[in-house]
Amino acid sequence: MKIEKIHHxxxxxxxxxxxxxWYSRNLNMDFILAIAEDRVPSTHEPDPYMHVFLDAGGGNVLAFFELPTKPE
Incomplete structure (x- = not known):
């Protein structure tokens, strides 16, 4: 099987x-979407986070999670 692209x-x-x-300014990646949640979708446990998505080109997406309540 040949991998043609990785979604994100x-x-x-x-x-x-x-x-x-930073990614917009330095790598010219466009912001796509941000999702903010207060609970884990699968378990519904309280756990706030922010999930952001950037267009990396060629149908690829770079995503980041901000997890303010978790240790580094």
Missing amino acids: VAYRCKNAKETVE
Whole structure:
């Protein structure tokens, strides 16, 4: 099987807003979407997070999670 593209990879970040600004300014990636949740979707446990997505070109997406309640 040949992999033609990867939809998205996700990394953790300390500050989603600053991360989006940096990638937009320095790598010309366009902001696509931000999702803010107060609970884990699968378990519904309280756990606020921000998930942001940037267009990496060629149908690829770079994503970041800001997890303010988790240790680094």
